[in-house]
Amino acid sequence: MFLSASRWRLSRRFLSSRRLVPIALILGFALVLTFYTIHIQSLHDPRFYERVSLQVPHDPASLSSGLAQSPRQGDHLIPHKIWQIFLTPPEIKEARPEIPQKQRDFIESWKVNNRDHEYHLLRDNDTVAFVQENFAQNEALQKIFAGKGSAAMKSDILRYLLLFAIGGVYTDLDTVAWIPIDYWAPREYRSTARLIIGIEFDRLEDENWKGVHHELQFCQWTIAAAPGHPIFSAMVARALKLLGDLEESYGKPFAEIKPTTNDVLTTTGPSAWTDAVFQELQKIDPSLKSLRDLSGLKKEKMIGDVLILPIDGFGAGQRHSGSTRLGVPPAARAKHKFHGVWKGRESRI
Numbered sequence: 001m002f003l004s005a006s007r008w009r010l011s012r013r014f015l016s017s018r019r020l021v022p023i024a025l026i027l028g029f030a031l032v033l034t035f036y037t038i039h040i041q042s043l044h045d046p047r048f049y050e051r052v053s054l055q056v057p058h059d060p061a062s063l064s065s066g067l068a069q070s071p072r073q074g075d076h077l078i079p080h081k082i083w084q085i086f087l088t089p090p091e092i093k094e095a096r097p098e099i100p101q102k103q104r105d106f107i108e109s110w111k112v113n114n115r116d117h118e119y120h121l122l123r124d125n126d127t128v129a130f131v132q133e134n135f136a137q138n139e140a141l142q143k144i145f146a147g148k149g150s151a152a153m154k155s156d157i158l159r160y161l162l163l164f165a166i167g168g169v170y171t172d173l174d175t176v177a178w179i180p181i182d183y184w185a186p187r188e189y190r191s192t193a194r195l196i197i198g199i200e201f202d203r204l205e206d207e208n209w210k211g212v213h214h215e216l217q218f219c220q221w222t223i224a225a226a227p228g229h230p231i232f233s234a235m236v237a238r239a240l241k242l243l244g245d246l247e248e249s250y251g252k253p254f255a256e257i258k259p260t261t262n263d264v265l266t267t268t269g270p271s272a273w274t275d276a277v278f279q280e281l282q283k284i285d286p287s288l289k290s291l292r293d294l295s296g297l298k299k300e301k302m303i304g305d306v307l308i309l310p311i312d313g314f315g316a317g318q319r320h321s322g323s324t325r326l327g328v329p330p331a332a333r334a335k336h337k338f339h340g341v342w343k344g345r346e347s348r349i
């Protein structure tokens, strides 16, 4: 009786508002100190300085000179080439719009981190030339790239074609390089990895998302590959088949279709990419039963010649999927800034 009454008084006193003020102050101070420490740590991480340089961007090498040179790749199977794509959607009237300054800074992060890589930025006219040169026999591809039509879908297909025909790293214009590409594969996998892919979304135990895969989705904003990987031929075949179905359901040729975001995701984009990749992974490792088997990866996983990075590999800073929100997680190779180059210009790419 006496004990519990005194304990009650004690906790009352402890929780009195006058007591709460210093406690709140101490907690607040601790919180500020934690955030400050994380910020200082990321400043001291050498990768922080390499992220974005303020140098004036130099002219990207032309596509044809890239095709002529053979890559120097050290112990890597991934050619020393970086590919980026900047297509103008049909609804933009300017013939050759400027690349926004923010994206030019992001581009610089790729060049500065990878000084021995050839850098290529493909515009609309380069695209047509590349497809004519490398996929001359494929009429469906010729038709897609020669005419108008969704820039988002063309950009999706083009990255698969580039990595299939030539290889290297494809990365969207709203991505930032964190570490040199040569360090993306852990040393033990460097001489065997022919494809490096990251995870965009991992449901873990959370709710499902609209528009993404049920359990897990691979990202295609950044992909590294040695040329000729069968995943790309499978992906392009799948995309061409699905585009044919889309033309039929819209009753229009590709050039006249204005696809919805969902059309893009499921035909050429990350959802279709996830299906194609997983089907090929299952061929390599039949014990894989569902995408769920790749959920919650804490470190890199090698399946055949495919290196799968954990969520932070290309997807740090997201609010889901177990992604690290603050600082520079050790697994981060590149970061997606989710700026969609054409956002604010009433379109997206």
Ligand SMILES: *[C@@H]1O[C@H](CO)[C@@H](O)[C@H](O)[C@H]1NC(C)=O
Binding pocket: 062, 063, 123, 125, 126, 129
């Ligand atoms: C595309 O156009 C640019 C600018 O006019 C030019 O420098 C480049 O060589 C062209 N590319 C091809 C493949 O013709």
